[in-house]
Amino acid sequence: xxxxxxxxxxxxxxxxxxxxxxxxxxxxxxxxxxxxxxxxxxxxxxxxxxxxxxxxxxxxxxxxxxxxxxxxxxxxxxxxxxxxxxxxxxxxxxxxxxxxxxxxxxxxxxxxxxxxxxxxxxxxxxxxxxxxxxxxxxxxxxxxxxxxxxxxxxxxxxxxxxxxxxxxxxxxxxxxxxxxxxxxxxxxxxxxxxxxxxxxxxxxxxxx
Numbered sequence: 001x002x003x004x005x006x007x008x009x010x011x012x013x014x015x016x017x018x019x020x021x022x023x024x025x026x027x028x029x030x031x032x033x034x035x036x037x038x039x040x041x042x043x044x045x046x047x048x049x050x051x052x053x054x055x056x057x058x059x060x061x062x063x064x065x066x067x068x069x070x071x072x073x074x075x076x077x078x079x080x081x082x083x084x085x086x087x088x089x090x091x092x093x094x095x096x097x098x099x100x101x102x103x104x105x106x107x108x109x110x111x112x113x114x115x116x117x118x119x120x121x122x123x124x125x126x127x128x129x130x131x132x133x134x135x136x137x138x139x140x141x142x143x144x145x146x147x148x149x150x151x152x153x154x155x156x157x158x159x160x161x162x163x164x165x166x167x168x169x170x171x172x173x174x175x176x177x178x179x180x181x182x183x184x185x186x187x188x189x190x191x192x193x194x195x196x197x198x199x200x201x202x203x204x205x206x207x208x
Contacts, residue, residue, distance in 0.1 A: 033054050057072045061096050103124065103125070
């Protein structure tokens with residue numbers, strides 16, 4: 001591959017990365033951004049060029065000085081991940097930007113047998129999953145409401161069956177003949193006194 005072709009491929013790759021919906025950054029071993037894609041512009045975080053040399057926390061939260069903010073702590077984890085040659089992940093609600101982010105880091109690929117060096121960097125992706133989390137929350141709430149309704153119906157049915165059983169017990173112990181029929185006139189209950197008169201034994205639904 002000649003130099004001209006290589007440069008064209010590099011430009012095409014950068015265009016593809018800039019078109020991705022998530023924020024993609026190359027982060028150096030000291031935790032500072034080497035390069036970021038155009039999502040910085042789309043999320044109205046400032047100019048892409050201004051992100052270079054900043055920590056990821058400062059790219060997303062200009063002017064935030066909270067040392068315990070979740071993204072600062074994640075930045076420390078990411079630096080440790082780079083040293084230990086592994087990835088890191090963070091799933092968190094951002095109280096400043098009012099968005100839910102999933103942040104992942106991974107080591108940039110090295111050539112075979114290439115040893116770690118101070119020039120190694122991390123690839124950091126920041127996905128805005130606010131809408132997805134909102135749908136998941138709505139689904140959980142709907143499922144919870146449905147579960148409560150089903151539980152209520154089960155309890156209601158159990159109560160009705162308990163009341164019905166008690167009523168039949170009372171009717172069975174009365175000396176009077178009590179009969180029940182449906183709207184078509186088919187008999188479906190006859191008290192003990194009635195069954196005794198007809199020499200029936202079971203206290204079950206009578207055949208139509």
